[in-house]
Amino acid sequence: MKRLMTGAVFAAVCSVNSAYAQQALKIGTEGAFPPFNFVDANGEPQGFEVDLGHAICKAAKLTCTFTAIAFDGLIPALKAKKIDAIIASMNITDERKKVISFVGPYYVDPPRFVGKSGSPADVTPAGLKGRTIGVASGTISESYVRDVAGTTAKITSYPSLDNALLDLSADRVELVLDNAIALSEGFLKKPEGKGFEFIGPALSDTKHFGIGPGIGIRQNDKATASALATGLKAVQDSGEFTTLSQKYFGMDISPKKP
Structure with missing residues (x-):
């Protein structure tokens, strides 16, 4: 068997190989x-x-x-x-x-917010009210924050996560939302990530973030x-x-x- x-x-x-031979x-x-x-x-x-x-x-x-x-x-x-x-x-x-x-x-890889160390940890929809948030354009992170805080927070979309993190470092946004591993490996563990940390818990909204x-x-x-x-x-x-x-x-x- x-x-x-x-x-x-x-x-x-x-048989599949023949299609791409x-x-x-x-x-x-x-x-x-x-x-x-x-x-x-x-x-x-x-x-x-x-x-x-x-x-x-x-x-x-x-x-x-x-x-x-x-x-x-x-x-x-x-x-x-x-x-x-x-x-x-x-x-x-x-x-x-x-x-x-x-x-x-x-x-x-669950999505998480990153921001300056000591930032308010409440990242519920109510906790995002009045905060400035950066996200990469076309991502589910963008869809999520626009759905839950689009009328109460100031949201800026960027061509890439790197662009959003540059503005986070320059104090032009307070928070950035994206996948936790990418934020950890690509930012928090690097010199430019000094003074920043994950803010609030990992998000688990399968409606927005899928499986x-x-x-x-x-x-x-x-x-x-x-x-x-x-x-x-x-x-x-x-x-x-x-x-x-x-x-x-x-x-x-x-x-x-x-």
Whole structure:
């Protein structure tokens, strides 16, 4: 039985491979969300998700290339067939599932606010009243704060998380909301994060934040979905996902198995 199942998986991967034999799978990432994804000095996408994407493609016997696109341009690029998949810490939400499909989730990372050490810890909708908040444009963090505090707080959207954090450091906003690991690794643990800390608890509103990041694909693109799902499972089962996770974060950020 085990041999039959292995053969079936192999056959599925081979059939998918034929669809991409003449063309590389084009994967879009943001390139401005370190350490998950960023662009190096040579303009090449790097980071945890880029390494993960290459591992997934290798396991699925696919040739893949990465390109950096502004976060709010990723779904339009996917729908326009400029890219074939999105690996960019894009959370799976009901709203996004109306326009694209997902494989995953492939990691967990709750959103949190960051601000100056000692800032008021109340980040409930009532506690956000009158505060200035920075968010990356097109993210679920932006959707969340606009939904719960859009009429009571001053909210500024930025092209990337890095831009929002620059204004936080310059006292132009009081709080920034984004994924906890990205804020910790990309800001709080760096020199520029001195004097700042997480403010309030992690948020767990699944209505806004979904069930975790997934690989975005076009609706009804079953070939790509099958290939990437097969590759992701292989990377998870082999322990390579955990190895990459430990390399970048010092811990395993795999989703909890049911």
